[in-house]
Amino acid sequence: xxxxxxxxxxxxxxxxxxxxxxxxxxxxxxxxxxxxxxxxxxxxxxxxxxxxxxxxxxxxxxxxxxxxxxxxxxxxxxxxxxxxxxxxxxxxxxxxxxxxxxxxxxxxxxxxxxxxxxxxxxxxxxxxxxxxxxxxxxxxxxxxxxxxxxxxxxxxxxxxxxxxxxxxxxxxxxxxxxxxxxxxxxxxxxxxxxxxxxxxxxxxxxxxxxxxxxxxxxxxxxxxxxxxxxxxxxxxxxxxxxxxxxxxxxxxxxxxxxxxxxxxxxxxxxxxxxxxxxxxxxxxxxxxxxxxxxxxxxxxxxxxxxxxxxxxxxxxxxxxxxxxxxxxxxxxxxxxxxxxxxxxxxxxxxxxxxxxxxxxxxxxxxxxxxxxxxxxxxxxxxxxxxxxxxxxxxxx
Amino acid sequence: xxxxxxxxxxxxxxxxxxxxxxxxxxxxxxxxxxxxxxxxxxxxxxxxxxxxxxxxxxxxxxxxxxxxxxxxxxxxxxxxxxxxxxxxxxxxxxxxxxxxxxxxxxxxxxxxxxxxxxxxxxxxxxxxxxxxxxxxxxxxxxxxxxxxxxxxxxxxxxxxxxxxxxxxxxxxxxxxxxxxxxxxxxxxxxxxxxxxxxxxxxxxxxxxxxxxxxxxxxxxxxxxxxxxxxxxxxxxxxxxxxxxxxxxxxxxxxxxxxxxxxxxxxxxxxxxxxxxxxxxxxxxxxxxxxxxxxxxxxxxxxxxxxxxxxxxxxxxxxxxxxxxxxxxxxxxxxxxxxxxxxxxxxxxxxxxxxxx
Amino acid sequence: xxxxxxxxxxxxxxxxxxxxxxxxxxxxxxxxxxxxxxxxxxxxxxxxxxxxxxxxxxxxxxxxxxxxxxxxxxxxxxxxxxxxxxxxxxxxxxxxxxxxxxxxxxxxxxxxxxxxxxxxxxxxxxxxxxxxxxxxxxxxxxxxxxxxxxxxxxxxxxxxxxxxxxxxxxxxxxxxxxxxxxxxxxxxxx
Numbered sequence: 001x002x003x004x005x006x007x008x009x010x011x012x013x014x015x016x017x018x019x020x021x022x023x024x025x026x027x028x029x030x031x032x033x034x035x036x037x038x039x040x041x042x043x044x045x046x047x048x049x050x051x052x053x054x055x056x057x058x059x060x061x062x063x064x065x066x067x068x069x070x071x072x073x074x075x076x077x078x079x080x081x082x083x084x085x086x087x088x089x090x091x092x093x094x095x096x097x098x099x100x101x102x103x104x105x106x107x108x109x110x111x112x113x114x115x116x117x118x119x120x121x122x123x124x125x126x127x128x129x130x131x132x133x134x135x136x137x138x139x140x141x142x143x144x145x146x147x148x149x150x151x152x153x154x155x156x157x158x159x160x161x162x163x164x165x166x167x168x169x170x171x172x173x174x175x176x177x178x179x180x181x182x183x184x185x186x187x188x189x190x191x192x193x194x195x196x197x198x199x200x201x202x203x204x205x206x207x208x209x210x211x212x213x214x215x216x217x218x219x220x221x222x223x224x225x226x227x228x229x230x231x232x233x234x235x236x237x238x239x240x241x242x243x244x245x246x247x248x249x250x251x252x253x254x255x256x257x258x259x260x261x262x263x264x265x266x267x268x269x270x271x272x273x274x275x276x277x278x279x280x281x282x283x284x285x286x287x288x289x290x291x292x293x294x295x296x297x298x299x300x301x302x303x304x305x306x307x308x309x310x311x312x313x314x315x316x317x318x319x320x321x322x323x324x325x326x327x328x329x330x331x332x333x334x335x336x337x338x339x340x341x342x343x344x345x346x347x348x349x350x351x352x353x354x355x356x357x358x359x360x361x362x363x364x365x366x367x368x369x370x371x372x373x374x375x376x377x378x379x380x381x382x383x384x385x386x387x388x389x390x391x392x393x394x395x396x
Numbered sequence: 397x398x399x400x401x402x403x404x405x406x407x408x409x410x411x412x413x414x415x416x417x418x419x420x421x422x423x424x425x426x427x428x429x430x431x432x433x434x435x436x437x438x439x440x441x442x443x444x445x446x447x448x449x450x451x452x453x454x455x456x457x458x459x460x461x462x463x464x465x466x467x468x469x470x471x472x473x474x475x476x477x478x479x480x481x482x483x484x485x486x487x488x489x490x491x492x493x494x495x496x497x498x499x500x501x502x503x504x505x506x507x508x509x510x511x512x513x514x515x516x517x518x519x520x521x522x523x524x525x526x527x528x529x530x531x532x533x534x535x536x537x538x539x540x541x542x543x544x545x546x547x548x549x550x551x552x553x554x555x556x557x558x559x560x561x562x563x564x565x566x567x568x569x570x571x572x573x574x575x576x577x578x579x580x581x582x583x584x585x586x587x588x589x590x591x592x593x594x595x596x597x598x599x600x601x602x603x604x605x606x607x608x609x610x611x612x613x614x615x616x617x618x619x620x621x622x623x624x625x626x627x628x629x630x631x632x633x634x635x636x637x638x639x640x641x642x643x644x645x646x647x648x649x650x651x652x653x654x655x656x657x658x659x660x661x662x663x664x665x666x667x668x669x670x671x672x673x674x675x676x677x678x679x680x681x682x683x684x685x686x687x688x689x690x691x692x693x694x695x696x697x698x699x700x701x702x703x704x705x706x707x708x709x710x711x712x713x714x715x716x717x718x719x720x721x722x723x724x725x726x727x728x729x730x731x732x733x734x735x736x737x738x739x740x741x742x743x744x745x746x747x748x749x750x751x752x
Numbered sequence: 753x754x755x756x757x758x759x760x761x762x763x764x765x766x767x768x769x770x771x772x773x774x775x776x777x778x779x780x781x782x783x784x785x786x787x788x789x790x791x792x793x794x795x796x797x798x799x800x801x802x803x804x805x806x807x808x809x810x811x812x813x814x815x816x817x818x819x820x821x822x823x824x825x826x827x828x829x830x831x832x833x834x835x836x837x838x839x840x841x842x843x844x845x846x847x848x849x850x851x852x853x854x855x856x857x858x859x860x861x862x863x864x865x866x867x868x869x870x871x872x873x874x875x876x877x878x879x880x881x882x883x884x885x886x887x888x889x890x891x892x893x894x895x896x897x898x899x900x901x902x903x904x905x906x907x908x909x910x911x912x913x914x915x916x917x918x919x920x921x922x923x924x925x926x927x928x929x930x931x932x933x934x935x936x937x938x939x940x941x942x
Contacts (some may be wrong), residue, residue: 020631023626037549038724060912064850067885126619126626127626127721128618128620128624129718130720131431131435131718132720135435138810141810148824149823150822152826167824167936174881190786194786198783200720200721200726204726251760252903254762254763255762262761263683267763268761268763282939298889301937314889315472315846316848318846318849354901378627379723390938421852433795434791436790436810438813439792603776717785718780718783
């Protein structure tokens with residue numbers, strides 16, 4: 001407080017920001033203490049979107065969990081699907097066919113593009129640039145059309161199965177994808193020109209919400225926010241899964257860990273993801289997409305229709321669920337927000353004994369007070385948007 | 397005497413009609429439609445009368461009916477008088493400014509001299525500033541009287557921002573006044589008869605600064621600190637609903653028109669077409685007789701003026717939908733540390749050039 | 753190929769803005785150029801639409817125009833009706849078991865000749881999550897996800913409970929979907 005106002009009686013203003021406030025999408029509440037416009041203190045209150053995901057999983061068979069995972073990070077549901085399937089497959093100890101891996105990578109990267117597009121769009125909108133928002137939403141529409149063409153739904157995908165996939169890619173998918181990616185790049189260029197060099201935008205995001213690398217690691221940051229701080233950690237490179245070790249892509253890193261770096265990292269990751277999709281489409285082999293082991297993957301329809309043994313077995317697997325061996329597993333994958341881990345415990349039964357999710361945005365949300373304290377109330381907006389807190393994933 | 401009265405009433409009716417009857421409802425539609433087309437959307441097009449949709453032009457009517465039947469809500473603990481007064485102040489300030497804006501030259505109709513401005517004040521530009529500086533009261537009172545933290549923050553921001561930009565705006569205009577040597581808007585308009593003496597050529601920096609300050613005065617993106625819907629919910633009018641809420645919006649839309657009109661008058665040759673003087677116009681229409689030619693010239697003047705105003709409305713809307721919003725301290729910094737010094741330098745350079 | 757090696761790519765080449773960028777005006781003008789370009793293109797797109805389209809704006813005017821749904825689209829589940837106006841379903845209860853939202857409720861009965869049939873087959877559409885598991889596990893091709901997505905909204909929750917009569921559709925109407933299901937769940941499963 002400056003000298004002139006020292007003798008005046010002042011009082012901090014305490015404001016409830018959320019749970020229904022335009023900026024707290026994903027329903028979170030900030031209890032902000034303000035000195036004028038400056039943030040003195042801030043408390044984060046999460047849990048408004050708690051739906052008991054983990055408890056629901058304990059009452060469902062291993063397969064039935066799959067549609068629930070769609071609802072974790074509802075902006076990139078396919079990545080959650082893949083993460084859960086990979087975790088269960090590791091628990092069982094099976095390996096999916098090569099074509100399935102490629103399709104899963106394509107699905108993941110398309111979802112990642114959609115997630116980053118949504119995230120940057122929403123941040124831009126909340127900083128007032130409504131047009132950038134709608135350009136990216138239009139670009140996302142192309143991605144969602146693609147996803148719909150092979151999943152059958154845009155958001156509630158439920159596409160991946162344990163030991164395989166629901167169905168193969170449709171005909172002409174490659175051409176459609178390349179066209180869609182070209183369109184996405186067009187919109188990317190437009191938004192890049194609208195925002196990246198615009199001083200108004202830069203002033204808003206630069207040097208706000210700064211997080212130095214050591215603290216970022218100690219808070220448990222992962223994903224684009226950690227990479228923005230300058231730590232080149234990406235699960236796709238550090239612990240390669242699927243076929244990421246056969247693909248050529250860069251990991252963008254920032255320098256200062258502020259919101260501008262987060263924005264730039266996300267923008268660059270969109271481009272890298274388009275590269276990955278293009279490579280995967282180039283290399284994708286022909287072949288089966290499901291494993292041939294009826295105890296873990298439901299049998300093909302002909303067998304069920306024609307053979308009584310298969311039919312009985314089909315009934316048994318569906319009703320009782322697949323039965324992974326006793327044990328526990330943690331499997332991380334790189335979701336759009338960071339490391340999405342599934343910790344599964346099996347007691348040999350048809351239902352998960354425990355299904356714990358490590359949401360990437362929980363540590364990020366926890367670091368909100370650290371990032372905005374001392375800043376202006378307007379700094380909450382880019383910081384909260386660019387950490388990309390997704391209620392469904394954070395609260396589960 | 398009677399003729400003067402009729403003339404004034406006709407002009408007031410014209411200006412009032414074109415503002416309240418044409419611009420303020422239509423701008424709501426324009427803003428929706430223009431932003432939509434800019435953003436690859438279609439925009440509001442669903443309101444229909446007997447199945448006719450008329451590209452969404454019935455939406456202003458639907459809006460009007462909606463706001464009229466809505467509950468006028470005054471929050472508990474609010475100061476009822478000021479809460480009610482605030483929107484009226486906002487709206488009045490933006491309408492009254494129009495009294496001094498000329499929309500045409502001087503003509504003779506039926507032997508009666510007609511000046512196409514409601515009040516031909518010799519301190520016209522000061523009148524504009526006087527009412528522009530009353531406008532913050534609307535926002536501040538609304539913010540203070542609502543008994544809401546967000547409104548209060550919005551009101552605080554509004555007062556600081558609008559007062560700062562008031563100063564800068566005043567300085568940006570001084571260059572124009574120095575060049576034209578008059579405070580009377582009609583005179584300034586008259587002097588821009590020659591295309592190369594338009595304000596934009598004499599004061600290019602002044603134009604950019606003035607437009608910036610004017611948008612900041614009007615509290616629109618990129619300067620919409622007081623509203624900032626993602627930070628302060630809706631800023632100073634968070635607690636307003638129904639007709640009072642709409643009065644704020646009408647005030648804002650009318651201010652867009654006012655800004656466009658003043659920019660046109662000061663910098664873009666007012667009612668003049670390039671390279672055509674008023675006398676040329678009257679001569680061109682001489683086939684219609686004395687009164688008729690003057691009358692046709694008036695029509696051309698008004699049409700030209702309106703076209704220019706509409707262009708600047710379009711420009712302001714495009715700016716509003718393109719740019720992100722500033723942060724509060726950056727707005728202050730821009731006002732005091734960039735625009736004010738540059739406008740002072742501008743005044744200095746103008747003075748030197750005039751002297752030389 | 754890079755087997756797992758890390759190549760960090762710095763995305764922040766210049767921290768300082770040039771004077772050109774520090775003066776807001778030029779970036780503003782560039783932004784205005786981009787948005788105005790979209791504005792002009794789409795404004796003329798209404799008058800001179802591109803080939804094969806009604807306008808250059810991608811919006812679909814919903815009730816008048818409808819999107820073409822992909823083959824894989826999962827609308828609300830429907831029951832398949834045989835030629836003799838009875839359902840194909842044999843009330844085995846697999847869909848009821850697998851349904852993650854527990855939306856399906858079946859009461860089986862037996863006909864005089866010993867065939868099972870669902871006396872009641874109720875889908876609570878307010879619980880259905882359109883996952884498509886019922887279709888995937890059904891051993892009789894009796895329940896499929898249709899392309900119907902309309903008329904699900906209602907003012908009353910009771911109206912969301914669909915009974916057997918509301919769900920039954922002739923097999924001919926659902927032929928395309930049944931073929932699709934047979935194809936995707938057989939092709940590469942081996």
